[in-house]
Amino acid sequence: MIFQPTRRGLGKLAVAALMLGASPMALLAETPADTLVIADAIDDIVSLDPAEAYEFSGLDVNNNTYDGLVELDPTSGQMVPGLAESWSVAEDGMTYTFKMKAGITFGSGNPLTADDAAFSLQRAIKLNKTPSFILSQFGWTPENVDTMVTASGDTLTIKTDKAYAPTFLYNCLTSGVASIVDKADVMANEVAGDMGYEYLKNHSAGTGPYILKSFKPNEGYILEARTGHWRGDAKIPKIFMQHVPEAATQRLMLEKGDIDVARELTPTDIEGLSGNADVKMQQDVGGQVFYLAFNQKNENYKNPKLLDAMRWAIDYQGMVDTFLKGTEVVHQNFLPKGYLGALDDNPYSLDIEKAKALVAESGIANPTVTLSVRNASDRMDMAQSIQNTFGQAGIKVELKVGEGAEQLEEYRGRLHDATLQSWGPDYPDPHTNASTFAQNPDNSDEAKATGYLAWRNAYDPGELTAQTQAAVEEMDPAKRIEMYAQIQKQIRETSPFILMFQISYQTGMRGNVGNFFTGGSTDSAAYWLVTK
């Protein structure tokens, strides 16, 4: 027989190829009734050890597997007792006493004691990983922490190196690094004196409502609920987190019902989902703020009129209404909404005529700004809008586009002229942002105080440095709030920072999912309240 290709033969080949692509086993899967399936980009997880976890996704896990002495209520954001039943501060303002709740157990079954709490805080300081600075602010060092944090019976005693605002300590204790770990379990898995560091990277040892059953980086994790949790059992027995980095993919999976919750949707996806009755959207502000910063090594940026002109030459609301489409809200203060003392008034809006007049009053002829911006679509859109409106006001903007890490190096080295940046708070207390925007104890190049945004911009905030320190040491909570209001106003009106936006998270979920709390600007996601 002579091999002779025919149209029918080719057709058969095409059908065969198609059949290969169409598995007969394909299932129209729905999520299991006892499992909440979430899609998110979780490639930021470095470790799940509370002493090291410092990224959004890792903190989400730990918020559900560990508890702290003091907690934030996910429904209201208010501070509530966690593993500590009550607490008090001595007259000197330097000694705190926490009485532990009785009858609480860890996932291992071991009972919780004050000794576990002391061990956990000591361990975080001794391991000295990145988030340890949240606790070392209280004068704790690897050498002295065993005497600064002690346990006796059901009481934990914490000492600080000087008197701070009690709310400062309590707020810091709500952060992930202050989570309480099961000392017996951790030490049973210690390797070469690492205090269970390797073990806790991918195991949980907390009192939280869930236990970590499996974690695969860049793939996902599985949490399983405990029974008899002190806060009441979780409503959904299992959490399955699937790492899905692409937003369009998440959207498709949500529409198909293969996931219950999608946490990385873009404005385009949200718009596309708007007509879908099976899906609903939830909006929550997060902690990240977007701002412009001008390096005062350039003398022009010390001119208050020019700075004021630029504040009036930004189309804040226009950006939110067009390309940002709800992923940001206008916010012109360095404390994010949700933080103690955060101002939420936004006095500036686009006013080209006013900006032009202020440029003229500044006496600077043809001002030019070189704006460093990270090569990401939302930031590029913001930068181009600013370039346009600044241009209308007579301020020429040249964009310098680069990768994030490269731009961070430039910023930390004070080598930029102006930059478009974002800042996420490190812990849920106003001092986290106040200290970086409004404090700069030594403005010299030699100080290399890269942790202070004020230093990075060669900005000497003058008396604000002392005022910010006073605020963190203020014992009267009401007075403390007033102090932060004043500091925010001054930064807003006189500093080389122009705060523009606060991030807003859009969570897509199936219609039957309820009580999904993302943690807002101060906390992480709480899965134990979710229903479906």
Added chain:
Amino acid sequence: MTSDRMTSTVRQIGGTALTLLVTFIGLLAVTFIISRVVPIDPVSSILGDRASAAQIAEARERLGLDQPMWQQFWIYVTQALQGDLGLSVRTREPVAAEIARYFPATLELATLATILGVVVGVPAGVLAATKPGSLYDQIVRLIGLMGYSMPVFWLGLIGLLVFYGQLGWVSGPGRLDASFQMMFEFEVTPLTGMILVDTALAGRWDMFANAFSHIILPASLLGYISMAYISRMTRSFMMNELGQEYITTARVKGMPERRVVWVHAMRNVMVPLITVVALSYASLLEGAVLTETIFAWPGLGSYITDALLVADMPAVLGGTVVVGAVFIGLNMLSDLLYRLVDPRAL
């Protein structure tokens, strides 16, 4: 084979191996230097904005960044040759262990894609070559051209939308459904890291079926692109062979056309085709970043890209070394295969 020819073969293979070793070290050197001259400090980009000077100094020392560059390179090469690719700056896990976790997902996907590419691409190319200019030829060329020119990102999304979203023929992104994934975690021992293989070895055919319904779409997509290349090259090689005098002779002697094409011509087409398939396979084994992203596939491409974005240079270097080793390995394998299919190569 005479002992002379044997010696010559051994010498040739030895020469190739030496060349490949030099290539490998050259690759290491270039990647290493690039990783050290990029204007990003891996330490500060990993430790974040609030790291203290002591934490930064400790990390620099731990990573050996305080030593002269030639010394860093020497340490790296000697360790790499022993299979130690260092620790990831970001996760502080051994890079070799991390790659061992990501590579099987890529290997599984790339292998299936290449099988699809060869199974469809070679016959399609041969078909087109036997009737140049015909309708079949035009169709094969058009399909090939589409595979070449359409962005993989777009193809992937459209594929998902049609076959998963609309038709429901295949499962969605990821390697298993949520329920199967949870069963897989606790009921199957991951011997190879390739879910199809592991579930088959465990006799869990329900999971195998689910895994297959997940992998088939990304594998078909990559297989299509691979097929476009393979069919085009097969067509070209085959047309060249069919114009040779020995083919005319065979036809004049009355040999059936099928035998002329599939035995006589194909044998000579095989030699360059092995290189084409090997290169295509190797490029898929690098990890297809965009496909992996769309299909939430935890493979090597995503691993290297993520590492690059946070300036985790040991991970980037490790990934590059593995990719380099894959290319070199496949090159050697094709060299050996030439000798099998073409005695003149001996």
